[in-house]
Amino acid sequence: MLDVGLALVSALECAAEGVGFARDAGLPVAVGVLFGLVAGSVLVVRRMWPVAVVLVAVAITPAEMGYLLSIVGLYTLAASEAPRRIIAALSGMSFVGVFIVAFVQTTRSVRDTPELGAEWFPPFVALTMAIGLTAPSVLLGLYVGARRRLMESLRERADSLERELQLLAERAEERAEWARGEERRRIAREMHDVVAHRVSLMVVHAAALQAVARKDPEKAVRNAALVGDMGRQALTELREMLGVLRSGDGQVAPRRAERVERAGRVPESESGSVPLAAVGVAAAAAAASASAGSYGPAGSAGSPGSVGSAGSAGSRGVVEAGEGPCLAELEELVGQSAAAGMVVQLSVMGEVRAYAREVEQTAYRVVQEALTNVHKHAAGARTHVRLAHRDAEIAMQVENEPPPEPGAASSAGLPSGGNGLLGMKERVAALGGVFVSGPTDAGGFRVSAVIPSGG
Structure with missing residues (x-):
């Protein structure tokens, strides 16, 4: 909608300026108006072919028409992804064209108006018009193009960081799952080591106790005491392990020290x-x-x-x-x-x-x-x-x-x-x-x- 609106305004401008062009060239007014409508409407394709728009603007500059076409075309060209040398060349052509047309028109006006006959006046006016019609649009286009590329780069970087964060989150979840599996295996090993040995000895002593209960009551009493002691040891180790799992502080040194002190006393x-x-x-x-x-x-x-x-x-x-x-x-x-x-x-x-x-x-x-x-x-x-x-x-x-x-x-x-x-x-x-x-x-x-x- 913006491009169509700009093209319509540019076509109307060029059609109005085409009337004077037709009279100066001795052509029918309808031809000048039609020429202006066609030339001004080129602005509708400025996003696809900005170089063509600038070339048309430069071409109709001697006819003193297409000022909006030139300004918008130079802005679009400078903001596009076109190479810098092309932007510089077309901007220079537009600058020279505007300068020459303005210099000729100012010189003619000075000749018709003797009181403005200073020699410096035509070049000054031509230079001012050339700079005013080309420099602002080119500089604004370069700024907008650079900002647009920067924003695209930041968006791409943000998308890349988001993908990386997603990958890191997936890897962290995989590592957490692996760690949970390792912890389960570790706890299974600890439970196996604590329970299997103590209970195995208890079962062996219980079998011996059953065998000697009637023959040697005193020995049966000793075996029963050993079974009870081993059961208490197994329960103590299980409580220590469960305590570590609950609190995570691992403060079981006092019980460990007691077991170390008992290491020298063997039944x-x-x-x-x-x-x-x-x-x-x-x-x-x-x-x-x-x-x-x-x-x-x-x-x-x-x-x-x-x-x-x-x-x-x-x-x-x-x-x-x-x-x-x-x-x-x-x-x-x-x-x-x-x-x-x-x-x-x-x-x-x-x-x-x-x-x-x-x-x-x-x-x-x-x-x-x-x-x-x-x-x-x-x-x-x-x-x-x-x-x-x-x-x-x-x-x-x-x-x-x-x-x-x-x-x-x-x-x-x-x-x-x-x-x-x-x-x-x-x-x-x-x-x-x-x-x-x-x-x-x-x-x-x-x-x-x-x-x-x-x-």
Whole structure:
């Protein structure tokens, strides 16, 4: 509508100016009016062909018509995407055309009016008219074109940023979903580690209690006390875990310290097993006879030694405060399995030192789950637990010999969820370690892991 209106006004202007042009040229007035209507109406295509509009305006400048056509055409050309050299060339042509026509008309007027006969007057008037009819429209068109391009660039940038934000939001949602899945798996591993081991020992002790209840009431009382103690420990760990999930602060250090203080006190062995002190001595002798031989996925490091009071005290001295079990409780863990009837040997090699909480917790859980599997699948088998403190890593291995009765499982009928080995592998891999498990040539089973110490 704007272009049509401008074209109509321009056509009327050129038609009116065509009357004078026809008289000066000796043409019929109708021809001049028609010529003006056609020339002025070209303004309707200014957006599609601004160069053509300016050329028409320059062409009819000698006829002293098309001033609106020239002004609007130059503005449209300057605001368009045309190359700057074309804009400059056409603007210069229009400037020269207006200057020449104005100079000729002013000179003629001065000649007819002697009182305006100053020599400077025609050039001044011509220059003023040329600048006034070309410069404002060109400068305004350049400004509007630059602003329009800037706004388009800002809109494109805003659209690009919106797309990027949308992609980031989608990726954040994917990461959040992945994190939720990882957290669910972590909680499942923790629940499995806490419940499976304690409850497995409780079931084993309950079976032993049922067997000796009438024959040896005193021994049955001791087994019942062990069942109660293990049940309380399982409930305590579950409460700690649920407390962390509820509050998120992880303030379970007091209970952890209590467990560390209890690490040196191990129940006496029952059901034919040897005391843990004897287990440590036997393990030290076995390790010494092997001359610090290879165990685990990458061999041994340091000197062998039994886990006596000095070892447990050293472990207690390097434990960090935090949630979850630690290596200082490993002796107690092995002692509970020994009290449940397992013939188990524990040996520690290398210098005991501090580790990150995640490293100690993972090492503890690997040994715990391996012992639980022995209770489930190889009841009565002799088991060796080995721990090595190396320069940049900690290695652990739990290996059981074939059970006394081939193919025998726990007499208590312990169920197996099938997630123990997978959970151990995930834990170790999450810390950049290596986990290997499988049957031995002798018919037993071996679980080995190496975890970087983290500096």
